[in-house]
Amino acid sequence: MxxxxxxxxxxxxxxxxxxxxxxxxxxxxxxxxxxxxxxxxxxxxxxxxxxxxxxxxxxxxxxxxxxxxxxxxxxxxxxxxxxxxxxxxxxxxxxxxxxxxxxxxxxxxxxxxxxxxxxxxxLYKLEDMVEFDEGYFEVATKEKDKQQLKRGRGSQRQSNVAVMAESTPLEDLQTGKKSSHCRYFKMKVLDTHRAEEVNTTIANSFDEMSIVFSDKSTSYVDISDYVEMHVTEKSSRETTVTTLKWVHIAISNAKRTLLGIYHKIKGKYLQNYLHEFCYKLNRRYFGxxxxxxxxxxxxxxxxxxxx
Structure with a gap:
């Protein structure tokens, strides 16, 4: 409209x-x-x-x-x-x-x-084949950290975000070239790097019959308990552009969007901005x-x- x-x-x-x-x-x-x-x-x-x-x-x-x-x-x-x-x-x-x-x-x-x-x-869960990884978003420091700015330690800190993307594998029958098509995304701010919080995010965000692709982070050791199958690959440049392609495209686009419009975001409000980003991304063809x-x-x- x-x-x-x-x-x-x-x-x-x-x-x-x-x-x-x-x-x-x-x-x-x-x-x-x-x-x-x-x-x-x-x-x-x-x-x-x-x-x-x-x-x-x-x-x-x-x-x-x-x-x-x-x-x-x-x-x-x-x-x-x-x-x-x-x-x-x-x-x-x-x-x-x-x-x-x-x-x-x-x-x-x-x-x-x-x-x-x-x-x-x-209200909805991701299903079928899902990419899962974490991204680090810069958020503004607290007021009490201003003394650190005078010591040259910067004005921002990193906030850890779980990023999930439904990814459907495609193959050109004539050329044999493999690619993937993305559908829906979710982003959740994580307070810690512990496996327990990752497990909670997986349980709340994925359908039990999903197949999850991720790297070999030690925080992901229990993912297979919550989904049909968990496929891991060693983190590398090739993994980023193939197995976890859409996750990292979403991370890059989200960072660019938030930085370009809002400049500095407080950590406690980051989840709300990610809600808006994912909502519009998931409905990108709605017009x-x-x-x-x-x-x-x-x-x-x-x-x-x-x-």
Missing amino acids: NLLHFIEQFPDETSCKVHLRDVRERDGLICKKCNGTKHYWLKAKWMWQCSDCRFRTTLRSGTMMEHSNLPVRTWYLAMAFMTYSKKGISATELQRQLNHSRYTTIWSLMHKIRTAVGKRDD ERLFDRLVLAVSFQYWYKSV
């Missing part, structure tokens, strides 16, 4: 609310009180009422927009701008485009959207439909996952 199309489809707050109502009804409403799924719309109050227990659900209840004082159209504009660009947009630029007075409000809004897309992608998918992610009833 381009800007002109957005203005035509959502000229005011009411049009955005009507669209949000339709999206939530298509996705399915769940009553917070009785878990009922049958509701009817109260037009005068802009609420749904449960057919079973009469509990009322507001338009934003259970979504990332709940408790937000911003208009729905501001949320829609933010999602539109975040999907217009292939790479992304900074909070400073979005604040300027929305003509909003407070940077922190826009920054918080964008992180809520990034959290929503991360939760959406967590204008990406905006609609983002609205669906933000309006999804995440509270229900914890019930």
